[in-house]
Amino acid sequence: MTATSLDDGAAVAGVADGDEAVLEVDGLVKHFSTGGDFLGRHRSTVHAVDGVSFSIRRGETLGLVGESGCGKSTVSRLVLGLMKPTRGSIRFHGQEITNLRPRRLRPVRRDMRLVFQDPYASLNPRMTVGDIVGEPFRIHGRGREVAREVPRLLELVGLRPEHAGRFPHQFSGGQRQRIGIARALALDPSLLVLDEPVSALDVSVQAQVINLLQDLQQEFGFAVLFIAHDLALVRHISARVAVMYLGTVVEEGTGEEIYERPTHPYTQALLSAVPIDHPDQRGRGRLLLAGDPPSPLDPPSGCRFRTRCWKAQHTCADEEPMLIERPADPHRSACHFAALDPGDGAR
Incomplete structure (x- = not known):
């Protein structure tokens, strides 16, 4: 080989x-x-x-x-x-x-x-x-x-x-x-x-x-x-x-789609933290998430990422987003406000 x-x-x-x-x-x-105790209570x-x-x-x-x-x-x-x-x-x-x-x-x-x-x-x-x-x-x-x-x-x-x-x-x-x-x-x-x-x-x-x-x-x-x-x-x-x-798939697609055109805020934040080799691209903004990931013992209602997301609205707490294709891009994303542009307030 x-x-x-x-x-x-x-x-x-x-x-x-x-x-x-x-x-x-x-x-x-x-x-x-x-x-829980020995009687199985408070589990x-x-x-x-x-x-x-x-x-x-x-x-x-x-x-x-x-x-x-x-x-x-x-x-x-x-x-x-x-x-x-x-x-x-x-x-x-x-x-x-x-x-x-x-x-x-x-x-x-x-x-x-x-x-x-x-x-x-x-x-x-x-x-x-x-x-x-x-x-x-x-x-x-x-x-x-x-x-x-x-x-x-x-x-x-x-x-x-x-x-x-x-x-x-x-x-x-x-x-x-x-x-x-x-x-x-x-x-x-x-x-x-x-x-x-x-x-x-x-x-x-x-x-x-x-x-x-x-x-x-x-x-x-x-x-x-x-x-x-x-x-x-x-x-x-x-x-x-x-x-x-936090136990769910929030975005799924080809490697090119995920890395070049991420639409979920969590994916965008992860990719913004990856070190850049090319000097011309090192000045890009980094998306900083607020707080720590929630506990899997008590995950948030609706969208599990909403407690750290800069796009979160009332809909995110009331309704869990489905992992589906969005109008902005053909690959699947579980976000009510999925978009190629991360938007303001996260940098």
């Missing part, structure tokens, strides 16, 4: 309209009960995810972005069946998997794999690299393939076959994440869930790992759910982007 620069990444993962939907999420909700409810919907087609990358605590990692665990949703539907290759029992979910999990955020904590220090990469084969009854597949997978991610006999502590952070990627690719999945896969790595190493993932996706055509808080990074790898705020 040949390395590509991050500047070319936005073109990766484009798919034709006729390609199948690998993953379809519809109205996904996850609430957690917390607190509170955490609204972690509230009505999230999206789909990912074969060979496509969807970037799910938002600040810490917005619910994006909870979405990934729901998709992988690591927890059950309160409400909503998850379809994988057209099959409803929302409430499958563990025994029936096991074969589905062969086809959807997770790459963890922390390459240091996600690898068993007592296992060799060969055992780590070969473990999925043994778990799913394909142990005879280990001797052949482990060297191939290591070479695929830029490591050498002889590395199979070493332990994780003998590798750098970037090499460990390559090992995690090799393990995720072991059973030829059609969906990779990448939960902040490079946030623990140095910037130069981040580029190498992202380029590797792009090359592998071009070669094998798997779909990717890429979860991150770094908007600049998501721009280079995701064909489509969904922006989350």
Whole structure:
């Protein structure tokens, strides 16, 4: 495989309209009960995810972005069946998997794999690299393939076959994440869930790992759910982007639409905080949000962003905005007053 620069990444993962939907999420909700005394009184409810919907087609990358605590990692665990949703539907290759029992979910999990955020904590220090990469084969009854597949997978991610006999502590952070990627690719999945896969790595190493993932996706055509808080990074790898705020998706569109023509005030504020490399553009105004994000224990009525939004009016408190296309732009935005111009009062 040949390395590509991050500047070319936005073109990766484009798919034709006729390609199948690998993953379809519809109205996904996850609430957690917390607190209370031993009699169960005075319990509170955490609204972690509230009505999230999206789909990912074969060979496509969807970037799910938002600040810490917005619910994006909870979405990934729901998709992988690591927890059950309160409400909503998850379809994988057209099959409803929302409430499958563990025994029936096991074969589905062969086809959807997770790459963890922390390459240091996600690898068993007592296992060799060969055992780590070969473990999925043994778990799913394909142990005879280990001797052949482990060297191939290591070479695929830029490591050498002889590395199979070493332990994780003998590798750098970037090499460990390559090992995690090799393990995720072991059973030829059609969906990779990448939960902040490079946030623990140095910037130069981040580029190498992202380029590797792009090359592998071009070669094998798997779909990717890429979860991150770094908007600049998501721009280079995701064909489509969904922006989350306090458990809901507030804007969704192609990378170009989100980054060049954002219409939701929250997205505009996030993008205004991204550092600018070009000196001619450094004088732009920055949108400053008032206050802290509300607690998911008691989200605001109507629009959840209204308590920090400079456009908020009475309508925003009384009526929750739908995630729909707006007249100003064809991509979807959940704002009563969505517009390309951020307006006054936010700078």
